[in-house]
Amino acid sequence: MNDAVPTQSLLLIRGLPGSGKSTLAKKLCQKDAAIHLETDMFMTDSKGRYQFNPKKLPAIHARCEQETRTHLDAGNSVIVSNTFSQIWEMQPYLDMAREADIPVQIIECQGQFKSIHDVPARSIENMRNRWENLPQR
Known part of the structure; x- marks a missing residue:
């Protein structure tokens, strides 16, 4: 029996629209009980319909x-x-993870x-056209 306490983490999923980011995040949250956030969640009207406003x-x-x-x-x-x-665009998240000593992982979706x-x-x-590749480790 494994009684290890799950480690807190931050996972950033990046990719172009339609690459599978949200789908992957939802599946991972079901598996790991993590909180899923994305800016699209905060772009809805009072009836919950998506309303993009640049x-x-x-x-x-x-x-x-x-x-x-x-x-x-x-x-x-x-x-x-x-x-x-x-x-x-990821830097604020990377900074908060570093400040809290929380491991961070980045996944790039290419679907x-x-x-x-x-x-x-x-x-x-x-x-x-403005995509930046992650630095190689």
Whole structure:
């Protein structure tokens, strides 16, 4: 019998829209009882319908970061699935994990499924063009 206490962790899942980030995060949360967060969760109207508004992105990203910090401070493991096309977009999460001495892992999804939010092909191409690869260890 294994009575080991589960280790708290932070998992960042990155990828273009339609790459499978949300699906993977949901499956991992079912398995590990982690908290799943992503900016899309905070872009809904009063009836729960997704409403993308680029003007709200900075505030929405700040909210996702704050929710992550709140859950990590409470001792929960957290999975954040966002596009994270550039490394600096992950930095606040990496910093909070380092400050709390919580292990962090990054997974990059590369699937090519239909975006559940109907992100225009042009927008996805723009994200692809500014994509930064993770540094090699």
